[in-house]
Every structure is written in structure tokens, then in C-alpha cells.
Amino acid sequence: MKEPMASRGNHVSTLDLLIMPLLACDHRGTRIGMGGGFYDRTLATASHRPFRLGLAHTFQYIDQTLPRQKWDQPLNALLTSEKFYIFKA
DSSP, rough: OOOOTTTTOGGGGSSSSEOOOEEETTTOOOEEEEOOOHHHHHHHHSSSSSEEEOOOGGGGBOOOOOOOOTTTTOSSEOOOSSSEEEOOO
């Protein structure tokens, strides 16, 4: 998946919804991303924070609590083929 660049896509300040890639997500909305930190860095400095939605297979939602660093940006919700999870802020 290519990272958004200034030449394509919209600035985060104009978005109402941001669909975020992930490898795994826990019950708090903490996600393991693709390893580059692009979404976390972008959202940490944005004045406007769009609703953050993860799309995943059911097995990617895990019961373990993932470690969360202070710069990690959790999801607001996760959608799988079996369930829609909403996480508290």
C-alpha cells in the first residue's frame, strides 16, 4: 500500500472518515499497523481528527491487550465480516 503524498489524496483536515490498514487490533482500538508509522505521525499533528475505522478479517481482532505507545493513534471502530466494534476514546 502506497503512503498518501501531497500529489494524491486529500489532506487529513478535510476528511470525515479515515480507513486505516492494520495487521491486528485489540479491544481498546490499539492497532498494529504496517510498520511505517505514517498514520500515527499524521494524526498526532493534525488539528482535525477524522473518524478512524479499521477494516479487518475476524481473526485480526485479538483478545490480548496490545502495548500502546504515547504516539500511537487508536481506532474509533473496527469492522469485520462478523461484527462492528466501537472503541471508547
